[in-house]
Amino acid sequence: METGITPEAIKMIAAAATIAIGGLGPAIAIGMIGSRGLEAIGRNPEAAGKVQTSMVLGLAFAEAIAIYALVIALIVKFV
Amino acid sequence: MEISLAAEKIGHIGSFPITNSMLLSWIVSILLIIFVMIATKKMKLVPTGIQNFFETIVEVLFNTADGVIENRNETKKYFPLVATIFLFVVCNNWLGLVPGVGSIGINEVKEGHNVLVPIFRGGNADLNTTLALAITAVISVQVFGIAAIGTIKYAKKFFNFSNPINFFVGFLEIISEFSKMISFSFRLFGNIFAGEILLMVIAFLVPYIAPLPFFFLELFVGLVQGLVFMMLTLVFIKGATSEAH
Secondary structure, eight states, X not given: OOOSSOHHHHXXXXXXXXXXXXXXXXXXXXXXXXXXXXXXXXXXXXXXXXHHHHHXXXXXXXXXXHHHHHHHHHHHHHO | OOOOSSOOEEEEETTEEEEHHHHHHHXXXXXXXXXXXXXXXXXXXXXXXHHXXXXXXXXXXXXXXXXXXXXXXXXXXXXHHHHHHHHHHHHHHHXXXXXXXXXXXXXXXXTTEEEEEESOOOGGGSHHHHHHHXXXXXXXXXXXXXXXXXXXXXXXXXXXXXXXXXXXXXXXXXXXXXXXXXXXXXXXXHXXXXXXXXXXXXXXHOXXXXXXXXXXXHHHHHHHHHHHHHHHHHHHHHHHHSOOO
């Protein structure tokens, strides 16, 4: 049995840190997109459909970044 | 609890390996084709039954697509591709939640210990499927763009020699097309694969009652990811078929 910090331990820490830090930016981005979208709908309820469509699109792009981080974390842990 | 990033092979046709997610994709395709054939047999002007159900789906999707492209004739040209992408992705995601997928399998010995190789696995939980869909979508966007505004005008978007800044911007556009392929495939793959792992972990921790809200979440995520794929493809088609400003 190895003593000290083993490669297994580093792998676990790396996988956890990847998704923890990588989810930070997208979380803030999604919150801002959602808040501006709701503000826009509140100011102009007639354009709600258009605003909603563009907002969902922007949300998908922002969420994709978090998914990239998640995929890297999965690769680090399981491959 | 075994989690495998790559889809496991369960058979061969000649020297071509068949994976479990490929098998489920085939089943989804066959089910969709059979469903559509039943729905369009002996079509009536006032639809009833399965034809009514299918016409509802087509009408909702067509209105959504029209909301992005805002031109009914153009939407008719691009609708078959995007609607098929949507139906394929959503049915794959939802059929990947059916009990038995991921749990019924063959016991094999890999690297010394026993692993269960499932016979079925969500079609989009395999990067190959999502990469194929992404490449199809991006190449279709190019083809639609060339068909709509002509080869020279379309190439001018990417190779613009008027001044150095425009040349650099055109070069970045080419790189951005490839990044669209990566982004499409990883978005869908990451969402569905992470959902599968989430369900496996929850079922491992608390087998009864607790997985229910997560199954609802996965149903929702499956639908939203199909919708996002369709809407993004439509937005790119709209961008590609419009004249450069």
